[in-house]
């Protein structure tokens with residue numbers, strides 16, 4: 323990679339980017355990526371790898387991500403690691419200038435990629451102080467502005483941050499879902515052999531795309547599913563017309579309660595068909611809503627690749643990848659719905675199953691990307707449920 327394409331804060335005599343929090347706190351730094359202004363909710367992610375997968379996870383729509391790991395950019399970017407066609411996070415906040423790429427898989431520098439994708443980055447600020455602010459006050463509403471001229475209307479930025487209504491009540495799945503149905507057969511990458519090649523006879527699965535990450539679809543295919551992806555607004559009738567052996571409910575952005583307006587009747591219709599159902603993250607939250615439970619907004623959520631989760635059935639602990647700002651209220655789970663997993667960080671709900679039925683879901687990301695692969699067994703559990 324050419325050093326000339328990389329960002330060097332020292333080249334600029336003055337800050338070129340400003341992050342304004344709704345309470346008036348300002349962070350100045352150096353802009354990279356695309357110039358402009360974005361208004362969003364600010365979260366922090368503690369993963370030490372996978373900035374590209376994080377930026378392209380559709381579940382991050384409406385959010386700007388603070389990376390607590392300082393070396394961002396060092397593996398560049400490659401189209402193979404896109405979790406979807408566009409980055410969905412509105413922007414990124416990093417401690418140092420993004421490092422030049424040093425990786426045989428890299429096809430582009432992070433800064434060039436971010437600019438081409440029209441997203442803003444800010445570097446050279448105190449991400450520890452910022453992360454403490456997020457932990458103390460809950461995910462703040464912010465305005466992030468990057469201008470090479472380095473001139474900012476601070477009052478306007480703070481006002482913009484204050485006027486942002488936040489993610490509560492927002493249905494963003496409709497904005498990021500696929501326009502049309504499609505089939506998926508690419509399998510997951512397994513080091514060192516490349517993509518795995520399961521030759522098991524496939525089980526016919528319909529995956530509902532509320533903002534699905536590609537590695538979830540790869541994991542389903544690797545576990546032995548023939549996957550047809552349908553848009554978030556598909557009805558239960560349209561889904562069941564495919565005669566699926568199982569239905570998968572994907573991750574996605576926004577407030578599950580808002581998305582539930584159309585997703586809950588859809589899921590309730592699927593449940594009547596008595597076939598295996600598996601949900602991840604937003605899919606987990608909406609399955610809970612369809613079963614009569616409630617979801618709540620968390621203070622600053624869970625975003626990282628090292629979150630310990632306990633399987634209450636086996637007592638085993640999995641290290642998981644997480645990205646959520648809402649959670650299922652475990653107190654609200656109705657009779658017959660069993661809490662299967664809990665977070666060992668704060669005891670919040672991380673999984674459920676319907677007693678006596680092949681219906682289950684988890685709050686975390688068993689597909690990793692980025693993160694540990696302890697929880698891949700859940701894809702196999704879904705396939706086994708279809709074999710029965």
Ligand SMILES: NC(=O)CC[C@H](N)C(=O)O
Nearest residue numbers: 573574603604646647648
């Ligand atoms: N990764 C996800 O699916 C996120 C679900 C939901 N939007 C949340 O923030 O809790």
